[in-house]
Amino acid sequence: MGEENKVTLYGMWASPFVKRVEIALKIKGIPYEYVEEDLRNKSQLLLQYNPVHKKVPVLVHNGKPITESLVILEYIEETWKNGPKLLPEDPYERAKVRFWASFIQQQFVDSMVSAAKSSGEAHEKAMKEAFEKMTVFEEGMKDFFPSGTPHFEDENIGFLDIVLCSLFGPHKAQEEALGLKIIDPERHPLVYSWVTALNEVPAVKESLPPHDKMVALIQFLRRNAPH
Numbered sequence: 001m002g003e004e005n006k007v008t009l010y011g012m013w014a015s016p017f018v019k020r021v022e023i024a025l026k027i028k029g030i031p032y033e034y035v036e037e038d039l040r041n042k043s044q045l046l047l048q049y050n051p052v053h054k055k056v057p058v059l060v061h062n063g064k065p066i067t068e069s070l071v072i073l074e075y076i077e078e079t080w081k082n083g084p085k086l087l088p089e090d091p092y093e094r095a096k097v098r099f100w101a102s103f104i105q106q107q108f109v110d111s112m113v114s115a116a117k118s119s120g121e122a123h124e125k126a127m128k129e130a131f132e133k134m135t136v137f138e139e140g141m142k143d144f145f146p147s148g149t150p151h152f153e154d155e156n157i158g159f160l161d162i163v164l165c166s167l168f169g170p171h172k173a174q175e176e177a178l179g180l181k182i183i184d185p186e187r188h189p190l191v192y193s194w195v196t197a198l199n200e201v202p203a204v205k206e207s208l209p210p211h212d213k214m215v216a217l218i219q220f221l222r223r224n225a226p227h
């Protein structure tokens with residue numbers, strides 16, 4: 001890797017947004033350096049690279065910072081054209097992928113964060129909301145995959161797969177720590193088998209946070225939740 005093609009990812013081990021970028025870089029075969037940030041004590045470089053949101057992930061390519069995980073995924077797709085394609089060729093198919101990726105980004109993230117950081121009634125409400133959104137997503141995916149659950153050979157995973165498994169790959173840890181099923185194999189069979197298949201893809205498997213560490217982090221957030 002020459003200096004002219006230097007890629008650095010600033011991240012935090014449990015962040016689903018960072019995981020997306022890690023998985024995409026691995027799928028595309030792009031070498032990169034990883035810098036772990038302490039989000040309670042952010043580095044000067046992180047604040048300089050992401051002065052607007054002050055969040056991870058930040059991808060720095062040849063000194064130029066790119067922020068916001070979905071924007072970073074698009075940048076990776078447009079910059080490294082040789083590796084496997086993350087987005088379909090057809091504009092309508094691409095639009096559908098982007099629609100559902102932004103559904104995951106907008107709909108689930110807030111309810112998952114509020115579920116982790118709340119207790120009592122607020123927690124129940126956030127969990128119920130996440131479950132209902134999963135049901136909407138399951139219905140949408142039935143049209144998206146008319147021939148049933150996708151299979152993954154040779155790591156042929158794309159944009160939507162990456163966005164989904166970065167958030168829900170650790171769903172068993174989320175369920176254990178939050179005490180409620182988010183992806184129910186009976187109610188959400190397609191999403192359940194899809195996420196299960198994705199978690200077996202090597203680039204995903206090696207990127208996902210360790211189960212026990214993830215459970216402990218969510219439990220810590222819950223213990224410190226306002227009562």
Ligand SMILES: N[C@@H](CCC(=O)N[C@@H](CS)C(=O)NCC(=O)O)C(=O)O
Pocket residue numbers: 012014015016017039054055056057067068069070
């Ligand atoms: N919309 C952003 C979300 C990034 C985000 O929320 N990152 C969290 C870690 S999971 C963060 O850096 N939080 C630090 C803070 O809020 O101060 C993306 O998709 O990249």
